[in-house]
Structures are given as structure tokens and as C-alpha cells.
Amino acid sequence: MSKTLIRGAKVLGGEPQDVLIDGETIAEVGTDLSAEGARVIEADGQILLPGLVDLHTHLREPGREDSETVLTGTKAAAAGGFTAVHAMANTFPVADTAGVVEQVWRLGQESGYCDVQPVGAVTVGLEGKKLAELGAMHESRAGVRVFSDDGKCVDDAVIMRRALEYVKAFDGVVAQHAQEPRLTEGAQMNEGRVSAELGLGGWPAVAEESIIARDVLLAAHVGSRVHICHLSTAGSVEIVRWAKSKGWNVTAEVTPHHLLLTDELVRSYDPVYKVNPPLRTEADVLALREALADGTIDCVATDHAPHPHEDKDCEWSAAAMGMVGLETALSVVQHTMVDNGLLDWAGVADRMSFRPARIGRLESHGRPVSAGEPANLTLHDSAYRGVVDPAGFASRSRNTPYEGRELPGRVTHTFLRGRATVVDGKLA
Amino acid sequence: MKRDLISAADLTRDDAVLILDTAEEMARVADRPIKKLPTLRGRTVVNLFFEDSTRTRISFEAAAKRLSADVINFSAKGSSVSKGESLKDTALTLEAMGADAVVIRHPDSGAPHRLATSGWIGGSVVNAGDGTHEHPTQALLDAFTMRRRLVGVDAGLGKDLAGCRITIVGDILHSRVARSNVHLLTTLGAEVTLVAPPTLVPIGVESWPCEVSYDLDAVLATSDAVMMLRVQRERMNAAFFPTEREYARRYGLDGERMARMPQDAIVMHPGPMNRGMEITAEVADSPRCTAVEQVTNGVSIRMAVLYLLLGGNEPALTTPARTEESK
Numbered sequence: 001m002s003k004t005l006i007r008g009a010k011v012l013g014g015e016p017q018d019v020l021i022d023g024e025t026i027a028e029v030g031t032d033l034s035a036e037g038a039r040v041i042e043a044d045g046q047i048l049l050p051g052l053v054d055l056h057t058h059l060r061e062p063g064r065e066d067s068e069t070v071l072t073g074t075k076a077a078a079a080g081g082f083t084a085v086h087a088m089a090n091t092f093p094v095a096d097t098a099g100v101v102e103q104v105w106r107l108g109q110e111s112g113y114c115d116v117q118p119v120g121a122v123t124v125g126l127e128g129k130k131l132a133e134l135g136a137m138h139e140s141r142a143g144v145r146v147f148s149d150d151g152k153c154v155d156d157a158v159i160m161r162r163a164l165e166y167v168k169a170f171d172g173v174v175a176q177h178a179q180e181p182r183l184t185e186g187a188q189m190n191e192g193r194v195s196a197e198l199g200l201g202g203w204p205a206v207a208e209e210s211i212i213a214r215d216v217l218l219a220a221h222v223g224s225r226v227h228i229c230h231l232s233t234a235g236s237v238e239i240v241r242w243a244k245s246k247g248w249n250v251t252a253e254v255t256p257h258h259l260l261l262t263d264e265l266v267r268s269y270d271p272v273y274k275v276n277p278p279l280r281t282e283a284d285v286l287a288l289r290e291a292l293a294d295g296t297i298d299c300v301a302t303d304h305a306p307h308p309h310e311d312k313d314c315e316w317s318a319a320a321m322g323m324v325g326l327e328t329a330l331s332v333v334q335h336t337m338v339d340n341g342l343l344d345w346a347g348v349a350d351r352m353s354f355r356p357a358r359i360g361r362l363e364s365h366g367r368p369v370s371a372g373e374p375a376n377l378t379l380h381d382s383a384y385r386g387v388v389d390p391a392g393f394a395s396r397s398r399n400t401p402y403e404g405r406e407l408p409g410r411v412t413h414t415f416l417r418g419r420a421t422v423v424d425g426k427l428a
Numbered sequence: 429m430k431r432d433l434i435s436a437a438d439l440t441r442d443d444a445v446l447i448l449d450t451a452e453e454m455a456r457v458a459d460r461p462i463k464k465l466p467t468l469r470g471r472t473v474v475n476l477f478f479e480d481s482t483r484t485r486i487s488f489e490a491a492a493k494r495l496s497a498d499v500i501n502f503s504a505k506g507s508s509v510s511k512g513e514s515l516k517d518t519a520l521t522l523e524a525m526g527a528d529a530v531v532i533r534h535p536d537s538g539a540p541h542r543l544a545t546s547g548w549i550g551g552s553v554v555n556a557g558d559g560t561h562e563h564p565t566q567a568l569l570d571a572f573t574m575r576r577r578l579v580g581v582d583a584g585l586g587k588d589l590a591g592c593r594i595t596i597v598g599d600i601l602h603s604r605v606a607r608s609n610v611h612l613l614t615t616l617g618a619e620v621t622l623v624a625p626p627t628l629v630p631i632g633v634e635s636w637p638c639e640v641s642y643d644l645d646a647v648l649a650t651s652d653a654v655m656m657l658r659v660q661r662e663r664m665n666a667a668f669f670p671t672e673r674e675y676a677r678r679y680g681l682d683g684e685r686m687a688r689m690p691q692d693a694i695v696m697h698p699g700p701m702n703r704g705m706e707i708t709a710e711v712a713d714s715p716r717c718t719a720v721e722q723v724t725n726g727v728s729i730r731m732a733v734l735y736l737l738l739g740g741n742e743p744a745l746t747t748p749a750r751t752e753e754s755k
Contacts, residue, residue, distance in 0.1 A: 188537075191631050191632070192631060192632045193632035193634075193635045194632070195630070195631075195632060196630035196631060196632030196633055196635070196636070197607070197632070197635075197636075198537055198538065198561060199537040199538075199558070199559055199560035199561030199562070199604060199607060200537050200538070200559075200560075200561075201560075202630075202631060204631070268541075268545070269537075269538030269541045269542050269545075270542075310514065313514075313516055313546075314514050314515055314516060314542075315515050315534070315536045315538060315539040315542050316536060316537065316538045316539075316542065317535075317536035317537070317538075317539075317559070318514075318515070318536065
């Protein structure tokens with residue numbers, strides 16, 4: 001059995017400790033542990049976190065292997081400190097059958113860099129008309145529990161109600177992409193001062209908030225759980241806060257980019273800032289940070305959305321929506337939440353590992369860093385400062401909004417069930 | 429030194445006055461028997477039109493030809509994507525052909541900005557209307573028309589539009605003409621009021637340097653110029669207003685309303701007009717309506733813009749130093 005000793009790591013940001021990995025599990029956590037027979041990693045005060053879990057990743061395979069594959073996407077995930085990602089269903093073909101989710105699951109197993117938990121589509125072809133075979137996807141080897149038409153909203157209230165009810169049978173959750181379609185026809189960016197000046201079609205906050213309001217009420221009515229994808233507005237935060245105060249089973253995620261960037265960046269007309277939901281205002285950004293800090297928003301999810309260069313190297317309206325995010329997520333969270341004191345590292349572990357794993361019902365991820373637990377771990381050098389250079393990304397795509405921006409911290413090591421997937425900042 | 433004309437917001441007061449003054453010189457050329465200057469001989473101007481607009485295209489074409497430039501008309505109808513060729517590849521093609529200036533009309537807001545800032549092209553970029561964003565040369569020709577009429581052809585030289593009260597009526601939400609005019613006219617010292625049904629005013633308009641009114645009758649008596657924007661009938665189908673007739677009743681300019689404007693006030697329209705919709709025939713054909721004059725002035729303004737952007741030794745649209753001198 002191979003042993004690894006991580007020496008002097010601040011576990012969840014606490015006092016430096018040693019962590020001994022034996023095989024696939026954490027054997028011991030303590031001080032002055034024996035290094036005998038073990039490979040030693042001098043953590044030297046770096047932050048040790050449970051392996052990060054992403055509830056919202058677009059791996060693009062099958063269908064758009066020109067932008068990402070399961071292999072390149074899981075490499076990017078490992079490089080970003082993730083040990084589990086949820087692969088969204090909007091592939092070609094859509095992951096709306098047991099066959100497709102099993103294919104994605106198997107590709108994840110083969111990659112070996114990061115566990116891939118497929119998300120199943122709620123409706124056939126993401127068309128919002130007819131429920132996909134949710135039960136079959138759950139019973140498949142992929143064991144799907146999270147269902148989402150992400151990219152499209154389940155806008156029909158009856159279909160949404162039925163989906164919420166139906167997944168109760170196997171403790172599933174519907175992850176809603178909250179976007180009222182009629183209010184967002186031709187939408188290109190956040191509707192507000194900047195869209196008025198730029199003459200770009202507006203995506204109003206109310207198009208997100210009205211769907212969230214409806215869906216938390218539906219979830220309460222049928223006694224199911226609903227998860228809100230990529231919350232982006234201050235108003236959405238208020239609705240989720242209210243729903244939680246009622247004791248309803250509502251969870252929500254925020255993307256790293258919505259914690260940092262605003263619609264002012266669209267003034268450049270550079271499509272690297274084109275994303276759905278769109279970048280909002282400073283007031284929204286601050287409300288989202290506060291909500292993540294107080295737990296109203298449960299977790300950070302990347303909405304990693306790779307696109308080939310040509311889909312961004314064009315005029316704004318013709319460009320694809322989305323940004324890659326796996327490899328910069330933890331740095332953005334450190335920058336927007338930790339370095340300013342809104343969240344400590346234990347909080348980061350909670351929002352980027354414990355809670356998303358619980359929402360996805362992943363049993364071997366999001367576990368405490370203690371003896372006997374699976375050795376899914378991320379070592380993060382929070383003192384590092386560097387400029388984002390997409391040329392160094394493991395992802396097949398380069399559509400990052402952070403190119404040339406200085407961000408704090410870097411993942412130095414990632415362990416998936418005891419095996420190092422990242423060593424000294426490089427893929428193993 | 430500016431190289432491109434993308435947004436009216438990029439023009440300082442002195443830039444704008446220089447363009448208007450230069451356009452006056454160009455207008456005099458039009459009165460000569462031979463309406464041609466040798467200024468841009470050997471230079472190539474490409475009219476790159478991704479959207480049908482014969483009026484704007486021939487105006488730029490006439491302007492470039494009167495300055496002796498070689499003109500290439502590149503009509504790429506429909507979106508670049510549906511055509512299969514990207515804006516980038518089109519731009520690289522034009523660059524390879526040695527375009528000194530690209531006049532671009534595009535259905536997508538921001539396309540000229542992308543063209544000018546992406547490094548795809550080395551020549552000057554002139555925005556001839558992009559989506560629902562801007563149409564800066566239209567605003568310049570509007571300001572030129574206003575200055576001639578409200579200040580005077582000769583008296584206006586070197587002057588701006590300080591104190592002029594301009595009302596712009598119609599589909600502000602979708603209007604690139606309105607956006608450019610708000611920027612330019614306020615830069616030139618005019619007071620601008622936008623009039624439209626609330627459905628056709630953009631969310632976020634409160635940050636614009638102008639007033640907004642939902643009541644046309646309330647502002648007519650204090651308007652030195654009333655600019656009527658074309659309102660597409662299709663807007664009715666998206667519930668922006670109930671019927672054409674209701675729109676015309678509440679926001680159309682008819683003879684009775686025109687009579688309540690100040691005596692020397694003018695009526696403007698960027699064309700093409702929807703007679704019977706936003707403007708009645710009586711108003712459109714009255715001597716107070718400058719629609720045809722605006723077309724003539726458009727050529728002078730576009731000559732001035734091309735001349736200043738490409739005019740060799742002349743600084744384009746003034747450097748800061750030049751701005752000081754011209755005061």
C-alpha cells in the first residue's frame with residue numbers, strides 16, 4: 001500500500017497538522033506523524049481542504065469534443081482542486097436516457113482524474129415537454145440523482161411540478177436553470193443602465209426571480225427539494241432566503257464569475273464576458289457574496305462552459321454564452337470571499353465540498369478530513385499570487401474572463417482516493 | 429488621435445464642431461459644377477453592409493467618391509454567421525485588399541467596436557449603424573441640419589447647439605439614431621427630451637443625460653426641433669403598443685400638433701418615413717420638415733468624417749493640442 005504524508009498543512013485553515021494517507025483513505029491526522037514508508041509532501045502552511053465538488057460542469061462529451069472531453073474536463077477539474085464534478089446533460093445527444101448517462105459515467109471512470117457524476121435531463125431533449133426517463137437514469141450504473149435541463153429552463157409549471165414530485169421516489173433533486181423564456185427573448189446581457197447604452201437585448205433580473213419564486217413554492221407544495229442553478233441577482237437571494245426561512249427544501253449555487261465580475265465589462269463588447277445568466281451589477285455581486293457567506297447560497301458551482309475559440313472570436317451577438325471556470329474557481333473564491341474576511345477556509349470547505357456533495361448525495365465526497373475517510377483532498381497555496389494564463393489550462397478551451405488578471409492562490413496537490421492527480425501544481 | 433468613429437460618445441465638443449465646420453466646407457463643394465475634391469485619391473473605402481440600407485450606403489458612396497476615393501461595396505446580407513463566413517474572416521479579407529477605411533453597417537450592436545478593437549483590421553472603422561446601439565454619422569448630420577436651421581449657415585461656424593431644445597419622439601428602445609443623438613446633442617450643449625410610450629423607453633434610461641416624457645403634447649411648445657423616429661409596425665405584435673392608430677394618436681405628429689410648436693421650430697426625420705404612422709403627410713411635406721435636407725447634409729457630413737479620418741496630413745478629429753487651438 002502506498003503512503004503519503006502531508007506535513008504541516010492547515011487543515012481547513014486551522015493549525016498546521018500532518019495528514020497520513022494510506023491507500024485510498026486517510027489513516028491519521030495529527031502532529032509529528034511518522035513519515036516511515038511514506039512519500040512526504042511539505043505543505044508548509046498551505047491550506048488542506050476536502051476535495052472540491054462541482055455541482056455544475058459542462059464536459060461537452062458526447063457531441064462537442066472540439067470544446068471539451070470528459071478526459072480534458074476532468075483534468076481541468078483536478079487542476080482546480082476538484083475530486084468530483086456533476087456533468088450537465090446538455091450534450092449531443094442529450095443525457096436524457098440511461099444509455100447516455102452511463103456513457104458519461106464510464107468515460108469519467110476511465111479518465112481517473114476526477115469522479116464524474118452525470119446529471120440527467122429533466123425532459124426529453126431538454127425541450128420542456130415530456131419527462132425523460134428519470135427513474136431509468138437513477139437506476140443505471142450512473143446512479144443519477146440530480147436532474148437538470150440546464151441551458152434551458154423547465155418553464156412549464158406543470159412539467160416542473162411533476163418532475164419535483166417524481167424524483168421524490170429516489171431522493172432526487174431538480175436543478176433549475178431559472179430563466180423565464182418569454183422575458184428573455186433576444187437577451188444578450190443584464191438589462192439595466194449598461195444594456196440601455198450598448199443597445200444589447202436585456203436579460204432582466206425578474207426573468208430569473210419569477211421562476212425561482214414559482215419553483216420554491218412548487219417545491220414546498222409537493223414536499224420535494226429544488227436546487228437553483230447559478231443564482232445571479234440580489235432579488236433571487238431574497239427569495240431563497242425567504243424560502244429557507246419557511247423551512248422549505250431549497251438549495252442554491254452561485255458561480256465564481258458572478259461573485260466577481262459585473263456587466264460594466266460588457267462595454268468592451270468582448271464575448272469572453274458573455275455568459276448565461278449574464279454578469280449583473282455591483283449591487284448583485286455584493287448581495288451574492290453576502291448570501292454565500294451567511295449560507296443562504298449553499299455552494300459555489302463553476303458552470304464551467306468551454307467553447308472553441310471561433311465561438312468567442314466574433315461579434316457579441318454571434319458568440320456563444322459561457323466561461324471556463326474549473327481551474328480558477330478556488331482562486332476567485334479566495335479573492336472574493338476569503339481575503340476580505342467574508343468566509344474562512346472551513347467555510348470554503350463547506351461551500352465548495354461538503355454542501356455540494358450533500359446536495360448531489362455523493363457518499364464518498366465532501367467528507368471531513370479525518371482518519372478513516374476517503375482520501376479526497378486538495379492542497380491549496382493561498383499565499384501564491386499569479387496572473388491567469390489560459391495557455392497553461394488543462395481544459396481544451398480557453399474562454400476565461402480572467403486572462404491577464406492577478407488572482408491569489410493555486411492548487412498544488414489534488415488527491416482522488418489517495419492517488420495524486422495533481423502534484424506541485426502539475427497534472428500527475 | 430482618433431482613428432475610428434464608433435460612437436458619438438467618443439466625440440468631444442470640439443471634435444464635433446470641427447466635423448460640422450468641415451461639413452460646411454464640403455457642402456460648398458456640392459454647389460460647384462464639378463462636385464469633386466482630389467483629397468482621397470488613391471485611398472480605398474469599403475462599404476461593408478451586413479444589413480440592407482441603400483440610403484446610408486449610397487450616401488457614404490457619394491461622399492467617398494466626391495473625395496476621389498476608390499469605393500468598394502461589399503454587401504453581406506444576413507448575419508455573418510448564417511452566411512458561414514465570420515466577421516473576422518471578412519475583415520481579414522478586406523485588410524488583405526488594402527482597405528484604408530471600412531464603413532460598416534451591422535445588425536448586431538457592437539460589431540463595429542469589435543472590428544475596430546480586435547486587431548483584425550488596420551484601417552479606420554466608421555460605424556454606419558450597429559443594431560440598436562449607435563449611428564454616429566446620422567447624429568452628426570442631424571446636428572448639422574439643426575445648426576444650419578436654428579443657428580445659421582454662416583453664423584453657426586465654430587458654434588455648438590447651446591440652448592437648443594431638441595425633442596426625439598418614437599421607438600427609443602430600438603433606436604440607434606436616438607442613442608447617438610442623445611450623446612452628440614448633449615455634448616453640443618443642447619437640451620434633449622425623449623418622448624415615447626413607456627414600453628419603448630429602455631430600462632436604465634435614467635442614467636442618460638436627457639429628460640424623458642410620455643406626453644408629446646406637453647413638450648411641443650418648448651421644442652426648437654422635433655425629431656420623429658420611424659416606428660416599425662411589427663412592434664405592435666410584441667405588445668409595445670396596442671394598435672397603429674393608437675400610436676399615431678398619442679405619439680404621431682400631425683398638422684395640429686405642429687402648429688403648437690414655436691414658429692421657427694423644425695421637424696426632422698431620419699427616414700424612411702412611415703407616413704400616417706409617426707408623421708402625417710401634411711407635416712412631412714411642409715417646409716418645416718427637414719427630411720430631404722437631412723439626406724443632402726448626410727453626404728457633406730460623411731465627406732467631412734472620411735476626410736478627417738483619412739485626410740493625410742490633417743489630424744483626424746483633432747488631437748488634444750488642436751482642441752486647445754480651436755477654442
